[in-house]
Amino acid sequence: MTALATVRDLTVTYRRDGSEVAALKSISLDIAAGERLAIIGESGSGKSTLALAIAGLLPASASIGGRIDWFLPSSQSAGAKAPPSVLPDISPSRGEIGSSTVGSSPTASVVGESRDKGTISPLEGEMSGRTEGGLVEREVRKSPFKQSYIPLPGRDIGFVFQDPSASLDPVMTIGKQIAEVARTHLGLTWLQAYAKARHLLERVRLPDPDSALQAFPHQLSGGQKQRVAIAAAIAAGPKLLIADEATSALDTIVQAEIVALIRRLVAEDGMTLLFISHDIALAAELAERIAVFRHGRLVELGTTAQIINAPSQAYTRALLDAHIGLDAKPLLNRAELQT
Amino acid sequence: MSLLTVSNLTKRYRRDKKAIAAIDDVSFHIDPGETLALAGPSGSGKSTIARLVLRLIEPDAGRIDFEGNDFLALSGAALRARRARLQMVFQDPLAAFNPRATVARVLDDPLRIHGIASRSERPRRVAELLERVGLTADLATRAIHEISGGQRQRVAIARAIATKPSLIVLDEAVSALDVSVRGQILDLLLDLQRQERIAYLFISHDLGVIRAIAHRVVLLDAGQVAESGDARTVIDAPQSAIGKALVAAVPRLNRIIRQDPT
Amino acid sequence: MSPLRRFLRAPEAVAGAILLAALIAMALSASLLFPGDPQAIAGPALLPPFQDWSLPLGTDRLGRNVLAELFHGARTSLAVGLAAAAAALVVGAVIGTLAGFAGGLVDEVLMRITDAFQTVPSFLLALAFVSVVGPSLGVVVIAIALGTWTGPSRVARAEVLSIRERDYVAGARVIGMHPMAIAFREVLPNALPPVLAMSSVIVAAAILTEAALSFLGLGDPNRVTWGGMISEGRTVLRTAPFLSIVPGIALVLTVLGVYLAGEGIVETTAVRRGLS
Numbered sequence: 001m002t003a004l005a006t007v008r009d010l011t012v013t014y015r016r017d018g019s020e021v022a023a024l025k026s027i028s029l030d031i032a033a034g035e036r037l038a039i040i041g042e043s044g045s046g047k048s049t050l051a052l053a054i055a056g057l058l059p060a061s062a063s064i065g066g067r068i069d070w071f072l073p074s075s076q077s078a079g080a081k082a083p084p085s086v087l088p089d090i091s092p093s094r095g096e097i098g099s100s101t102v103g104s105s106p107t108a109s110v111v112g113e114s115r116d117k118g119t120i121s122p123l124e125g126e127m128s129g130r131t132e133g134g135l136v137e138r139e140v141r142k143s144p145f146k147q148s149y150i151p152l153p154g155r156d157i158g159f160v161f162q163d164p165s166a167s168l169d170p171v172m173t174i175g176k177q178i179a180e181v182a183r184t185h186l187g188l189t190w191l192q193a194y195a196k197a198r199h200l201l202e203r204v205r206l207p208d209p210d211s212a213l214q215a216f217p218h219q220l221s222g223g224q225k226q227r228v229a230i231a232a233a234i235a236a237g238p239k240l241l242i243a244d245e246a247t248s249a250l251d252t253i254v255q256a257e258i259v260a261l262i263r264r265l266v267a268e269d270g271m272t273l274l275f276i277s278h279d280i281a282l283a284a285e286l287a288e289r290i291a292v293f294r295h296g297r298l299v300e301l302g303t304t305a306q307i308i309n310a311p312s313q314a315y316t317r318a319l320l321d322a323h324i325g326l327d328a329k330p331l332l333n334r335a336e337l338q339t
Numbered sequence: 340m341s342l343l344t345v346s347n348l349t350k351r352y353r354r355d356k357k358a359i360a361a362i363d364d365v366s367f368h369i370d371p372g373e374t375l376a377l378a379g380p381s382g383s384g385k386s387t388i389a390r391l392v393l394r395l396i397e398p399d400a401g402r403i404d405f406e407g408n409d410f411l412a413l414s415g416a417a418l419r420a421r422r423a424r425l426q427m428v429f430q431d432p433l434a435a436f437n438p439r440a441t442v443a444r445v446l447d448d449p450l451r452i453h454g455i456a457s458r459s460e461r462p463r464r465v466a467e468l469l470e471r472v473g474l475t476a477d478l479a480t481r482a483i484h485e486i487s488g489g490q491r492q493r494v495a496i497a498r499a500i501a502t503k504p505s506l507i508v509l510d511e512a513v514s515a516l517d518v519s520v521r522g523q524i525l526d527l528l529l530d531l532q533r534q535e536r537i538a539y540l541f542i543s544h545d546l547g548v549i550r551a552i553a554h555r556v557v558l559l560d561a562g563q564v565a566e567s568g569d570a571r572t573v574i575d576a577p578q579s580a581i582g583k584a585l586v587a588a589v590p591r592l593n594r595i596i597r598q599d600p601t
Numbered sequence: 602m603s604p605l606r607r608f609l610r611a612p613e614a615v616a617g618a619i620l621l622a623a624l625i626a627m628a629l630s631a632s633l634l635f636p637g638d639p640q641a642i643a644g645p646a647l648l649p650p651f652q653d654w655s656l657p658l659g660t661d662r663l664g665r666n667v668l669a670e671l672f673h674g675a676r677t678s679l680a681v682g683l684a685a686a687a688a689a690l691v692v693g694a695v696i697g698t699l700a701g702f703a704g705g706l707v708d709e710v711l712m713r714i715t716d717a718f719q720t721v722p723s724f725l726l727a728l729a730f731v732s733v734v735g736p737s738l739g740v741v742v743i744a745i746a747l748g749t750w751t752g753p754s755r756v757a758r759a760e761v762l763s764i765r766e767r768d769y770v771a772g773a774r775v776i777g778m779h780p781m782a783i784a785f786r787e788v789l790p791n792a793l794p795p796v797l798a799m800s801s802v803i804v805a806a807a808i809l810t811e812a813a814l815s816f817l818g819l820g821d822p823n824r825v826t827w828g829g830m831i832s833e834g835r836t837v838l839r840t841a842p843f844l845s846i847v848p849g850i851a852l853v854l855t856v857l858g859v860y861l862a863g864e865g866i867v868e869t870t871a872v873r874r875g876l877s
Contacts, residue, residue, distance in 0.1 A: 042517035043488070222381065251381040251544050256588035278517070281590035308592060322518040324547040325592050326574060331529055331551045332374070395771050419777035427775045434768040437787050449776040498776065 002071070004033040004240060004272050005054065009066035012049050012058065023049040025296045026066070031240070033071070036266060036273040038287030038304075040280050040319075046296040051244045051276045055157050070151050072239060151240075155185035158233030158271075160262075162245040164225035168217040168232075174201070175213030178232045185236035200231040203268075204261060223254035227261065234265060241266060244276040259286055280319050284308050292316050340407065341368040342505055342538050343392070348401035350387055361387045362398070363562040371505060372536040376549040376570060378585065379559035385542045388559075389510045392540065393427055394418060406505060423453045423502035430511035432491035436483045442469070442494055443479040449501040468497040472527060489520035493527065500531060508540045513548065525552055546589050550574045558582050607869045614865020620858025627675040635669035639825050643669070647841050661830075661844050662837055671851055673825040678855060681738065682808035685745035689803055693750040694789065694796050697757025701792075702765055702784040712758070715751050723748025727810060731819045738821045745810045749803055753796045760792035801863020805856045812852055827852050 012024040024046045031037055031054075041047040052058045054068060151157055161167040169177055178200055179193035188196060194213065201209035204227040217225055226246060233241060243262060247255040263286060266273045277283045283290055283304075290307040292299040292315065300313045311317050350362040362384045369375045377385045390396045392403060394410070403410040405425060413421055429435035436445055446465045450456045456464045466476035472493040483491065492512065499507050509528070513521045529552060531537055543549055549556055553570040560581035566573060577583045608614050631639075643656060643666040650659040650667070658667040700711040718726070727744035734740045764770065765788060773783045814820055815828025827848040834844030 042519065252546070252588040253380050253584050256590075259590075279590060280518075281592040284592055285590045319518060320592070322522050323592055324522075324545070324551050326547050326550060326586065326589055328547055328551050330571065331525060332554065390771075393771075393775055395774060419779065422775060422777035425775075427772070429768045429772065431768065435772050437769045437773075437791070439790060448773075448778065452777050452779075498772075502776070 002033045003030045004071060005031045006069045006071075007031070007050075007054070007066070008069070010050070010053060010068065011065040012046070012053055013063045013065075014059075015061055015063065023062075023296055024053065027296075027298050028066075029291060029298060029301060031272060031274065032289075033239075034270055034272055035289060036263075036275065036287045038275045038277060038283035038290045039293060040277055040283045040290060041293035042278060042319075044295065045293040047276050047278075047293045048244055049296075050293070051159075051242050051274060054240075054274065055153050055159050055242055056151070057153055057159065070156075072151060072156060152185070154181055154238075155236045156238055156240065158230075158236070158238040158241045160226070160229050160233050160241070160243045160246040162248050164222065164229040164249075165217065167229055168225060170217055172216075173213065174215050174217065174220070174228050178228070178235050181232050181235035196235065197231070200235055201228070203265065204228070204231045206231075221254075222250055223258065226250065226254075226258055230258075230261065230265070234269065234271070237269065238271065240272045240274060242274045242276070245278065246275075247282070248278065255282070262286070280308075280323055281325060292319065341404075342371045342373075342406060343369040343540070344402075344404040345388075345392065346402040346404075348388070348391060348398050348403070350384075350391060350396070350398050360562050362391065365401075365559070365562070365564055367557050367564070367567065369506065369538050369540060372532060372538055373555070374532065374539040374541050374553045376541045376543060376553035376556040377559060378543060378546060378549055378556060379565070379581065380585070381544075382561070383559040383581075384562040385544075385559055386510055387562075389427070389508050389540065389542050393425065393508055394422075420453070423449070424504050425506050425508070426499035426502065426504040427508040427510065428492070428495045428499050428512040430515050432488060432495050432515075433484065435495055436491070438484060440483050441479070442481050442483065442486065445483065445494060445498055446479070446501060449498060453502050455502065464501075468501055469494075471500065472497040473523075488516060489524065492516060492520075492524055496524075496527065496531070500535070500537070503535070504537065506538045506540065508542070510542045511544070512541075514543065514545065521548075528552070546574050546585060558585065605869075608865050611865050611868065613861050614868070617858045617861025617863070617865055620854050621862045624675055624679060624855050624858060627672050628679045631669075631672040631676050635666065635672055639669040639673040640665055647837065649841070650843055650847075658847055659841075659843065661833060661841075667830075667844065667847060670825045670830055671827075671848060674827040674830060674848060675851070675855075677738070677821070677824050677826045678808050678811060678852070681742055681745065681811040682804045682859070684742045685749065685807040685811070686800060686804040688742060688746035689749040689807075690753050690796060690800060692746065693753025693755075694757045694793065696750070697754040697759075697796075698761050698784055698789045698792060700754070701758040701761030702780075702788055708758075711754075715754050718747065719751045721748075724810060724813065727814060728817070728819065731814060736814075736819050736821055738824065741811060741814060741819075741821060744814070745807045748810070749806065752803070753799055756799060757789075757792050757796050760795055761788055764788050764791050798867045801860050801867065804863065805859045808852070808856055808859065 006028075007030070008028050010024055010027040011022065014021045014023055027046075027050065039047045039050055049058070049062075053064065058064065153159060168174075175194055175197050178197035179190065182188050182196040183190060183193040186193075186196075198209050198213055201212050206212050206224060206227050212220075212224075212228075217228070220228065230246075241262070246262070247258045250258060259282065262273065262275075265271070273287075275283060275287055280290075284307075287304055289302065290304050291301040292307065292313070294315055300307065300311060300316050302312075307316060308320065311320060345368065346366050348362055348365045349360060351358040351360050353359075365384070365388060367375065377388060379385055387396070391398050394413075398411070405421070408421075410421070443462070443465055446468050447461055450461050450464055451458075462479075465479055469476050469478055474490060474493050474497070478486065478490065478494075483494070486494070495512075512528075513524050516524060525548070528539065532539065539553075541549065541553055550570055555568060556570040556573050557567040558565045558573065558577070558579060558581060560579070565581045566577060566579040573582065574586060577586050608618075642664040644653065644660050644664050646660060646662055646664040648656055648660040648664075650657065652659065656666050656668070658671065661667060661670070696711055696715070700708040700715075723745075726748045727741075730744040730747060731740055734744075761784075770783060770787055773787045778787070811820070811826065812828030812831070815826035816832045818829075818832065820826045820829050830848040831845045831852075834841065834846075834848075838845055
C-alpha cells in the first residue's frame with residue numbers, strides 16, 4: 001500500500017471563551033494513494049475537524065499538534081514552492097520511505113502549532129520520527145516548527161462541503177467559479193479555463209453545460225449545486241478529494257446520484273477519496289476502508305467488510321445495530337392498532 | 340371514523356407570475372392511534388402538507404376534517420383552542436424553540452395557554468412531563484441552548500404531549516439526530532403511541548425508519564400522491580416510478596457484505 | 602470572558618463610561634451641591650471664571666452662578682436625552698414589530714406613516730411641534746421622539762420579517778399562543794438587539810436636538826439648559842466668551858461619552874452573540 005499521506009499523533013484543540021475543547025486526540029492513520037477511505041462518526045466525533053486538518057483549512061483559533069506527512073508524486077511536488085534548503089532536512093527519511101513509494105518522491109509537511117514559515121531548524125527534519133518506518137509513536141510536538149511542503153487546498157486537495165449554497169459565491173457565475181480554480185492553479189488563460197469549466201460541467205453530468213456556465217447558483221437545484229461544487233473541487237486535478245457530509249443535505253435519490261458521480265470521478269482521475277459521513281451504510285457503499293471516530297478518537301479502522309461484518313469494537317457494533325435499513329426488524333407491533 | 344381526513348388539498352405558489360402547484364389534489368386519512376408516513380423526494384410537498392394540516396399556511400382548495408369537525412372553518416380563539424389536540428415536533432429542535440427560553444418556560448406555555456393546570460400546579464406538571472419523556476425534573480431550570488440535541492428533542496415531544504393531543508405531526512423529527520439517539524427517540528414515540536393512543540403524521544425521507552415504525556405510507560411526487568398503502572408492503576415492493584427510485588436509492592448495509600466479500 | 606471584562610478592555614469604552622458617569626454624578630448631585638434656584642442671582646454680573654472661588658466658573662449677564670447652571674443643565678440634558686430616546690425606541694420597536702408581524706394592510710399603513718415622518722426633517726418637526734404646543738419638558742421630549750422613532754421602527758420591522766418565518770414562531774402558533782403574545786413575547790425580544798444598538802446614536806442626537814431647541818428659545822423656560830446657556834452667552838460673546846464655551850464643552854463631552862459608552866456596550870454584546 002502506497003501512502004498518500006500519513007497522519008501521526010494529530011491533536012486539534014479549539015479555544016473558545018477561555019476554555020479548551022479537544023476535537024481530535026492523538027489520531028494516527030494512513031491514507032493510501034488511490035483508496036476510498038470513509039471517516040464516520042456521530043456529532044462531536046471530530047470527523048469534520050480531521051477533514052479540515054488534512055486540507056489545511058482549520059481556523060486560526062485551533063491549536064494543532066502532531067504531524068501530517070505527504071507523499072505526493074514528483075510531478076505534483078515539482079510545482080510546490082518548497083525552498084530547496086529544506087529538502088536535505090528530510091533526506092534521512094527518504095531511504096525508508098523511498099522503497100515503498102515507487103515513482104514518487106516524498107515530501108514531508110508538518111503541521112505545527114504555529115505556522116511559522118520563517119524558522120528552519122535542521123534538527124526538526126531529522127527528528128521527523130519516521131525513521132522506524134513511520135509507525136513509531138512519538139511525542140506530540142508543541143513547539144512552533146516549519147513545514148517544507150504543505151499541499152495547497154484547491155490544487156492538491158479538492159474539498160466538497162455539506163452545503164453547496166454556502167460554498168458557492170451567490171453573485172458569481174458557475175462558469176467563472178470553476179474557471180477561476182483552473183486559472184489560479186493550472187496557469188490557464190481565461191479562455192482555456194472556461195473551456196475546462198465547460199468540460200468539467202459535462203463530466204459532472206450537469207444538463208446543458210453551455211447555459212450553466214452563465215447561470216448563478218440560485219438558479220440551480222441543491223443536487224445541481226453540489227455537482228458544480230464537485231466540478232470546482234476537481235478543476236485543478238487534485239490528488240485527494242475530500243467530501244465532508246457532501247450528500248447529507250440532499251434527498252435520498254439525489255444523494256445516490258452524487259455518490260455515484262463521486263465514485264466515477266475518483267475512478268476516472270485516479271484520485272484518493274476521503275469521504276466524511278455520519279451514515280455508516282452510505283460509507284459502506286462507497287468506501288474500501290472505514291475509520292470509525294468517536295469523541296475525537298479513532299475507535300476502529302479496517303476494510304469495509306471487516307467493519308461491517310466483524311467489528312472489533314463495541315461502539316462500531318452499536319452504530320451498526322442502530323442503523324435502520326430496509327430490512328430492519330419493525331419496531332411497531334401491528335396488533336396494537338386494533339386494541 | 341378517521342381522526343384526520345384530508346380531501347383534495349391544493350396549494351399553489353406564485354413564482355415569476357406563474358402559479359405552481361406545490362400540493363395538487365392530495366387526499367389521505369389517519370385513524371386514531373395510527374402512524375401515517377409521508378415520504379418523497381425534496382420538493383414533493385411533504386413539509387407543505389404538514390404546514391397545511393397545522394393551519395400554519397392556508398390551502399387554495401380542499402378540505403381538512405379533524406376529530407369530526409371542519410378544521411379549515413375554525414379561526415381565532417376557536418382555532419387556538421383546537422390546536423391543543425393537534426401538535427407538531429420539528430426537525431431542528433434548536434430552531435424550534437425561542438433562543439431565550441428555558442425548558443420550564445417551553446413546557447409551561449401550553450399548560451398556561453390551554454388552562455390545563457393552575458399557576459401553582461404547573462411546576463409539578465412540568466416535572467411530570469419531563470419524566471414522561473425520560474428526562475429528570477432538574478432539567479427544567481436549564482436554558483434550551485445548554486442541553487444536548489437528544490434532550491432537546493425529548494423536550495419538544497414533552498411540549499407536544501402537554502395538551503394531550505390526538506395527533507402529532509413529526510416533520511423529519513428524527514432526521515437531524517445521531518443514530519444512537521434516534522433509536523431512543525423512536526422508542527419513546529412508539530411508547531407514547533401505545534399508552535396514549537396518539538396518531539402520528541410522520542414526515543421523513545428515510546424509508547428504513549418509515550418501514551420500521553409506520554402503519555401506512557403515502558409516497559408523494561411533485562405535489563401529488565404517487566402511491567399509498569401498508570408501509571411494509573409499499574416499501575418492500577413499490578409500484579410507482581418514484582417509489583422504485585426512492586427504494587433503490589436507500590444505502591444498503593448488508594448488500595455490501597454479500598457483493599463485496601473482500 | 603465576561604462581557605464586563607471585555608468592555609473594560611476597550612479604552613474608548615472606558616473613557617465613554619467615565620464621561621457618562623461624571624455627567625450622571627453632576628445631574629444627581631446638582632441639588633445637593635447647589636441647593637435652591639440655579640437661576641437666582643449669586644453675585645456680580647459677568648464675573649470671569651477662576652476669580653472668586655465661591656463662583657469658580659464665574660457668573661453670567663444676570664449674575665447667576667455658571668457652575669450651578671452647568672450642573673442643573675446636566676440634569677435637563679440627561680433627562681431629555683434618555684426620555685426622548687427611550688420613547689423613540691419603544692414606539693419604534695412596537696410599531697415595527699406590529700408592521701412586520703401582522704403584514705398585509707397593517708404593515709402597509711404603518712410603513713406609509715413611517716415614511717411620512719421620515720420625509721420631514723426631524724429637527725423641523727420638533728421645532729414646529731414645540732412652537733405649536735408650547736415649550737415644556739414633556740413637550741420637548743415628545744417633539745424629539747417624533748423625529749427619531751422611524752429609524753428603530755424600520756430596523757425592528759426588518760428583523761421581525763426574518764424572525765417570523767422561524768420554526769419557533771410556528772411552534773408558538775401550534776401550541777395556540779395568541780398572535781399578540783407571539784409578537785411581543787416570542788418575536789420582539791429577539792428582534793431587539795439591533796434596535797438597541799442604535800440607542801447610543803439616538804441618545805446623543807436627542808441631547809443635541811434638545812440643546813438646539815433651547816438655543817432657539819424653545820426649551821422649557823423654567824429649567825436651565827446648556828442650549829439656553831449658549832444662547833444667552835451669544836449676546837456677550839466678545840466680552841465673555843466663556844459663557845458659551847463652558848456649556849459647549851460640556852455638551853461635546855456628554856455626546857462623546859454617550860456615544861463611546863453605547864458603542865462599547867454594543868461591541869461587547871455583539872461579540873458575545875457571535876460566539877454563542
